[in-house]
Amino acid sequence: MEIKTPDNIFQNINTIKNNIVKSLWVDSPCYTDDMDLDEEEEEEHDENFYYTSEDPERSYPEDTFQNVLDNLGVLERFKAPPLNVHYDGDVLVYADWIDTTHVASPDCNMSPRKNPPEYIVIHYVVSSTSKKGTAYNVANGYIANAKKNKKVSSEFTIDDELIVQYCPDPTKYYCFAAGGASKYKPKSPKGKTMAGKVTCSNSISIEVCNESKDHSASHNPNDPRYYFTEKAVNNTVKLTKALMKYYKIPKSNVCRHYDCAGKTCPGIIGWNDEPGSNDESKWYNFLSRL
Numbered sequence: 001m002e003i004k005t006p007d008n009i010f011q012n013i014n015t016i017k018n019n020i021v022k023s024l025w026v027d028s029p030c031y032t033d034d035m036d037l038d039e040e041e042e043e044e045h046d047e048n049f050y051y052t053s054e055d056p057e058r059s060y061p062e063d064t065f066q067n068v069l070d071n072l073g074v075l076e077r078f079k080a081p082p083l084n085v086h087y088d089g090d091v092l093v094y095a096d097w098i099d100t101t102h103v104a105s106p107d108c109n110m111s112p113r114k115n116p117p118e119y120i121v122i123h124y125v126v127s128s129t130s131k132k133g134t135a136y137n138v139a140n141g142y143i144a145n146a147k148k149n150k151k152v153s154s155e156f157t158i159d160d161e162l163i164v165q166y167c168p169d170p171t172k173y174y175c176f177a178a179g180g181a182s183k184y185k186p187k188s189p190k191g192k193t194m195a196g197k198v199t200c201s202n203s204i205s206i207e208v209c210n211e212s213k214d215h216s217a218s219h220n221p222n223d224p225r226y227y228f229t230e231k232a233v234n235n236t237v238k239l240t241k242a243l244m245k246y247y248k249i250p251k252s253n254v255c256r257h258y259d260c261a262g263k264t265c266p267g268i269i270g271w272n273d274e275p276g277s278n279d280e281s282k283w284y285n286f287l288s289r290l
């Protein structure tokens with residue numbers, strides 16, 4: 001197999017062998033309500049679940065080196081540009097503006113992928129604020145979820161200041177955010193149009209922290225108190241464009257949780273066609289910037 005490598009990969013092999021991603025195992029509030037693993041995903045997950053959250057010591061497979069080579073094979077197959085991509089320890093970093101301080105180990109609420117991601121799914125966190133640090137709290141919540149075997153997580157989370165990577169390598173592992181198509185019934189025919197095409201296992205999810213005018217996250221979707229800040233949307237544009245470029249994902253494969261599962265997510269006025277919003281202008285404005 002001929003493989004193309006990022007220039008600095010081999011000098012990092014020892015680092016990859018020696019640096020195991022440490023799980024934080026911090027209990028912290030989780031703001032997301034995206035517990036959306038549908039039955040199909042659940043079955044698939046169980047079949048492939050060879051990292052268990054009951055054994056935190058086993059945080060990385062023994063054949064780390066082979067995994068790295070397999071990953072490079074994927075990069076070659078997809079002709080992904082190696083620019084702006086490197087390993088920091090065993091974490092795949094796309095660019096230096098992505099915050100990797102809250103990357104979790106692969107046994108923390110994620111599953112191995114069979115194929116590289118083909119879709120990008122945008123969500124809202126259902127948070128009370130999007131101030132700096134909220135994305136960290138969300139990532140810590142995913143780790144807390146893993147301790148309880150609650151399958152809720154997302155590859156990336158964004159707040160006003162930070163683009164936080166949770167999944168150590170989204171080429172190799174997927175998180176649990178984009179499911180739920182079997183249970184949601186949108187009122188508008190504009191919802192759920194991509195059901196069956198987009199799943200957790202073929203997509204990358206980006207959770208975007210939202211503000212709430214009364215600093216509460218207990219409202220229904222499309223409550224007028226919820227909104228995305230310009231900073232959070234700008235960060236989301238930046239990350240989505242980088243992922244599209246890296247994974248060769250066309251704009252037509254960038255969707256909302258609303259599109260793939262019918263959930264009112266993002267449940268922000270202007271971002272879906274459900275009652276209380278009936279307005280997708282902000283979503284289409286976001287797409288026009290990609």
Ligand SMILES: [Zn+2]
Nearest residue numbers: 034123257265
């Ligand atoms: Zn969602």
